[in-house]
Every structure is written in C-alpha cells, then in structure tokens.
Amino acid sequence: MLAVFYGGYHSSVTAKTKTLPVVASLAVDTVKSVTLYAKIPVSSPLFVVRAQIDAFNRQDFKASMDTIHPSSPGFQTTRDFSKMLLERYQLRFKLQNTAIESITADTAKVRFTQTTKKITGPEFRNNRIDGIHVLKKYKGKWKIYDTKTIKIEYLDN
DSSP states (O other), X not given: OOOEEETTEEEOOOTTTOOOOOOXXXXXXXXXXXXXXXXXXXXXXXXXHHHHHHHHHTTOHHHHHTTBOTTOTTHHHHHHHHHHHHXXXXXXEEEEEEEEEEEOSXXXXXXXXXXXXXXXXXXXXXXXXEEEEEEEEETTEEEEEEEEXXXXXXXXX
C-alpha cells in the first residue's frame, strides 16, 4: 500500500476504515534504482518499502503488488485501484527518511516520508506524506500489510 493524495482526496488503506489506497508511477532508469537499493539487505523490511517505490516509478504493476501481503485487508482494493491509477497517471515518487521504528520476528513498522509529484495525467495535488508501513512476514518474506498516514503536506504545483 502506497499512501498518496489524489486531487485533494486522502487515500490509504487501514484495517479499521478500509478507505481507498492510491498508487501510481513513473518510468525511471532501473539501473540507478538497483544501485540505490543495493546496500539494503533483501531480508530487511526497508528493502520491501524501497522496492515498492521503485516498482511504481517503473510502472511495474506486478512488482508493486508483489510487495503487498496477500492477507492485507486492503489487498483487492489496492490491486484494483493501482491498476486504474497506472493507466491514468505518470507520477514521480521519492522516498526519504525511512527508518525501522519497531521489529519482531513477524511484524515490522517502517516510518517514511514520501513525496509524490505528477508528471502527466488529470488533476493531481503534489504532496509530501509522513507515514508508517506495517509489514508482516508471508512465506518468510516481508510484505506491506497496512499503511498509516501521519501527516500530509500539499506542495505547490
């Protein structure tokens, strides 16, 4: 689940509210992305969070959904909306200030700041989000289970 603000409407998935998640992407140089993430161990929850951003920036729907836990309460909604959004928009995502807030054997919380800017598509409010991804293990690998938005800042377009 990727928290994004779309046309002034806040969207993210939580188990309690079941609101709509919003995701999108922009094609970028994959080699740079791989180099950027090479220092993060594949076994780290941080790797999954960064891999999701990279997948959306490459407009790789399948790879983006591979980062989502299949038992997430928002899995199907995330899948459907991600597909629709990728058809309408080209957005650029930048992930900053990622840090593991807590971790156990099967659950991790990753705090992040994400900036999203529209490249092409209908009306969209560029924004910066502070949030927390909750990751859970699935078949021994970290997957994003939920996303909590803490703060939204709209940027000048």
